[in-house]
Amino acid sequence: MKIVVLVKQVPDSGVERHLNGDDNTTDRVSAGNVINEMDEYAIEEALQVQQRHGGEVIVLTMGPAHATESIRKALSMGPDSAVHVVDDALRGSCAVATSKVLAAAIGQIGPDLVLCGAESTDGRVQVMPHMIAEWLGVAALTGARKLTVEGSALTIERQTDEGYEVVTAATPAVVSVWDTINEPRYPSFKGIMSAKKKPLETRSLADLGIDPAEVGFDGATSAVVEHSKRPPRQAGHKVTDSGDGGVQMVDFMAAEKFV
Amino acid sequence: MAEVLVVVEATQAFGVKKVTLELLTAARELGEPSAVVLGGPGAAAAMTDKLAEYGARKIYAAEAEEINGYLVAPKAAVLAKLVQSVAPAAVLLASSQEGKEIAGRLAVKLGNGLLTDVVDLDASGVATQVVFADSIIVKSKVSKGIPLVTVRPNAVTPVPAPATPIREELTVELSEADKLAKVVDRVAEQKGARPELTEASIVVAGGRGVGDADSFKLVEELADLLGAAVGASRAAVDSGFYPHQFQVGQTGKTVSPQLYIALGISGAIQHLAGMQTSKTIITVNKDEEAPIFGLTDFGVVGDLFKVVPQAIEEIRRRKG
Ligand SMILES: Cc1cc2nc3c(=O)[nH]c(=O)nc-3n(C[C@H](O)[C@H](O)[C@H](O)COP(=O)(O)OP(=O)(O)OC[C@H]3O[C@@H](n4cnc5c(N)ncnc54)[C@H](O)[C@@H]3O)c2cc1C
Ligand SMILES: Nc1ncnc2c1ncn2[C@@H]1O[C@H](COP(=O)(O)O)[C@@H](O)[C@H]1O
Numbered sequence: 330m331k332i333v334v335l336v337k338q339v340p341d342s343g344v345e346r347h348l349n350g351d352d353n354t355t356d357r358v359s360a361g362n363v364i365n366e367m368d369e370y371a372i373e374e375a376l377q378v379q380q381r382h383g384g385e386v387i388v389l390t391m392g393p394a395h396a397t398e399s400i401r402k403a404l405s406m407g408p409d410s411a412v413h414v415v416d417d418a419l420r421g422s423c424a425v426a427t428s429k430v431l432a433a434a435i436g437q438i439g440p441d442l443v444l445c446g447a448e449s450t451d452g453r454v455q456v457m458p459h460m461i462a463e464w465l466g467v468a469a470l471t472g473a474r475k476l477t478v479e480g481s482a483l484t485i486e487r488q489t490d491e492g493y494e495v496v497t498a499a500t501p502a503v504v505s506v507w508d509t510i511n512e513p514r515y516p517s518f519k520g521i522m523s524a525k526k527k528p529l530e531t532r533s534l535a536d537l538g539i540d541p542a543e544v545g546f547d548g549a550t551s552a553v554v555e556h557s558k559r560p561p562r563q564a565g566h567k568v569t570d571s572g573d574g575g576v577q578m579v580d581f582m583a584a585e586k587f588v
Numbered sequence: 589m590a591e592v593l594v595v596v597e598a599t600q601a602f603g604v605k606k607v608t609l610e611l612l613t614a615a616r617e618l619g620e621p622s623a624v625v626l627g628g629p630g631a632a633a634a635m636t637d638k639l640a641e642y643g644a645r646k647i648y649a650a651e652a653e654e655i656n657g658y659l660v661a662p663k664a665a666v667l668a669k670l671v672q673s674v675a676p677a678a679v680l681l682a683s684s685q686e687g688k689e690i691a692g693r694l695a696v697k698l699g700n701g702l703l704t705d706v707v708d709l710d711a712s713g714v715a716t717q718v719v720f721a722d723s724i725i726v727k728s729k730v731s732k733g734i735p736l737v738t739v740r741p742n743a744v745t746p747v748p749a750p751a752t753p754i755r756e757e758l759t760v761e762l763s764e765a766d767k768l769a770k771v772v773d774r775v776a777e778q779k780g781a782r783p784e785l786t787e788a789s790i791v792v793a794g795g796r797g798v799g800d801a802d803s804f805k806l807v808e809e810l811a812d813l814l815g816a817a818v819g820a821s822r823a824a825v826d827s828g829f830y831p832h833q834f835q836v837g838q839t840g841k842t843v844s845p846q847l848y849i850a851l852g853i854s855g856a857i858q859h860l861a862g863m864q865t866s867k868t869i870i871t872v873n874k875d876e877e878a879p880i881f882g883l884t885d886f887g888v889v890g891d892l893f894k895v896v897p898q899a900i901e902e903i904r905r906r907k908g
Contacts, residue, residue: 342838342857342858342861343857343858344857345720345723346720346723346724347720347724348719348720348724348726353726366839367839423701423702424692424695424702425695425696425699425700425701425702428692428696429696448839450838450839451719451720454688454692454704454705455685455688455689455692455704456688456689456691456692456695456702456704457692459660459661459664459689459692459693460692460693460695460696462661462693463661463664463692463693463696463697464696466765467768468768468769469659469660469661469689469768469769470659470769471659471660471685471689472685474832487659488832488833489685489774489833490684490784490785490786490833491599491600491774491776491777492774492775492776492777493774493775493777494659494771494773494774494775495771495772495773495774495775496659496769496770496771496772497769497770497772498768498769498770499768502768502769507832507839508839509832549701549731549732550695550699550700550701550702550730550731550732550733551701551702551703551728551729551730551731551732552728552729552731553726553727553728554714554727554728554729555726555727556724556725556726556727557724557725558723558724558725559718559722559723559724559725561883562864562869562882562883564881564882564883564884564887565884565885565886565887566885566886566887567876567881567884567886567887567888567889568886568887568888568889569876569888569889569890570888570889570890570891570894570895573898574872574888574889574890574894574895574898575888575894575895575896575897575898575899575900575901575902576898576899576902577888578870578872578886578888578895578899579899579902579903579906581870581885581886582847582870582903583906585847585868587790587814587846587847587868588814588903588906588907
């Protein structure tokens with residue numbers, strides 16, 4: 330089974346993040362950049378499918394040049410090789426354009442299964458898997474907390490607000506995963522060493538046959554007009570419980586008309 | 589006035605979700621709202637009264653077993669045809685997993701821009717979003733096509749405006765590509781009578797400080813007394829105290845209730861990402877240095893096992 334795992338480099342969500350003042354894009358330079366956390370679960374799932382069914386695992390990233398750090402880190406967990414779509418013209422790309430580029434790169438690789446995270450921590454859009462599936466005309470099984478592979482038959486448990494749905498499809502398909510699906514492995518020392526030598530190919534827009542006018546700022550289907558910092562919340566009243574903390578809490582709730 | 593399409597979100601039992609009433613309210617500011625019901629047979633009839641009460645001038649009914657039989661793609665297919673034929677001023681969907689997924693497919697089909705997690709949309713099509721753990725406010729616009737927008741639950745206060753909708757049937761014609769992901773089973777997990785987390789006006793959330801799964805009953809007891817939903821921090825979920833679908837935060841649900849009560853939660857940035865647009869925040873934490881106090885309206889520094897039972901007793905006493 331040929332598996333592509335989508336891995337996105339994102340600014341670390343544990344520290345304050347910014348947008349650039351000049352063009353309203355995400356500041357990916359000053360922030361510490363990490364692998365989108367949910368994608369580590371997708372990598373782990375890909376490796377487990379590979380362990381059971383054989384085949385190869387290919388990491389696919391679209392992102393600026395420094396995304397190679399995250400690609401090497403992803404490779405140190407165990408995937409066989411990586412493809413990095415990198416092109417100056419991609420800066421400022423909207424979700425529609427990003428999905429088009431990723432779909433084109435996937436189309437060239439021709440996998441049976443595409444695994445990705447359920448959402449990215451910077452965009453939080455949760456749209457990429459269905460958008461990619463729409464371009465490719467393949468199935469999308471999204472929000473999986475469990476994946477079973479039997480030959481070409483895929484079954485997931487899709488987490489919903491009310492419980493879960495059991496959804497099936499045949500390969501080729503795109504499957505997105507939540508962080509409840511597995512426990513990602515830590516890269517071993519051997520993994521880290523071998524990751525440096527694993528094949529990492531780059532693709533430009535020309536390699537993918539995509540016109541630069543369709544992506545980046547020029548081709549964007551939506552645009553940020555302005556951004557500002559949200560005024561921080563003010564801390565209110567704080568009491569130390571000396572036996573009547575619960576009553577004081579209810580006094581506050583009553584004053585605010587919650588009880 | 590221009591037509592604005594509102595895609596209806598319903599429960600399994602054909603109940604109109606609160607977020608749909610919010611969407612109808614928002615749509616009335618932009619034009620004439622038309623509700624689009626995508627569901628199994630009988631769905632539109634069951635929901636007509638509610639949709640009328642909140643101002644739907646028209647109800648488009650696309651009813652077929654196949655719509656629920658396959659994941660997302662059929663809904664996007666029906667909707668794309670409708671958008672092409674009526675050329676609406678805007679399309680509004682809920683910013684839920686499915687709402688975003690339908691919108692994503694629609695954006696690709698129509699080559700149209702898409703804005704998600706919107707909290708406000710003005711008549712000129714400028715949308716307000718809050719990003720990066722809700723620390724930054726962004727104003728965006730669709731620059732290709734019509735405003736295709738998913739709106740966060742609780743961003744708008746639903747206001748009734750009774751109308752008499754006309755019903756229009758839509759034909760459901762699906763291609764093979766729409767029927768690739770088959771839903772073979774829907775399993776309901778414990779839910780009870782509590783409101784849904786993202787829609788609730790009050791959320792009572794517990795963290796690692798709650799200590800164990802059994803003690804979450806205390807969180808539930810307070811929630812039920814207030815008619816609230818129960819939430820949990822990731823540490824509480826990871827420790828097995830409470831199920832994952834109730835996780836609040838960056839990798840869980842985003843909530844924006846009138847009141848958020850945080851019990852034994854420290855306030856890590858990833859937790860704040862999911863709740864800091866709550867109108868009022870109450871905290872109980874024994875560590876007075878806990879970061880969550882920095883955004884708390886009323887905080888009690890103390891042991892939640894003393895404070896919460898006392899609060900429960902006091903609420904009961906006042907209710908009589
Ligand atoms: C990429 C990423 C994504 C994440 N996503 C999320 C997310 O979606 N949601 C989320 O919540 N976290 C998320 N986290 C985890 C987050 O960083 C914190 O680890 C987590 O929120 C901590 O949960 P907590 O506050 O319950 O636990 P702790 O930080 O351990 O805090 C427990 C608190 O309880 C208090 N306490 C203990 N006993 C009592 C008592 N008897 N009475 C009163 N107070 C008591 C303590 O003083 C302490 O402040 C994410 C982390 C990463 C790296
Ligand atoms: N630029 C990208 N490169 C590789 N994968 C991506 C990219 N953007 C999104 N993804 C994948 O799509 C998933 C969902 O992202 P999103 O729709 O942005 O929330 C992520 O978890 C990634 O696996």
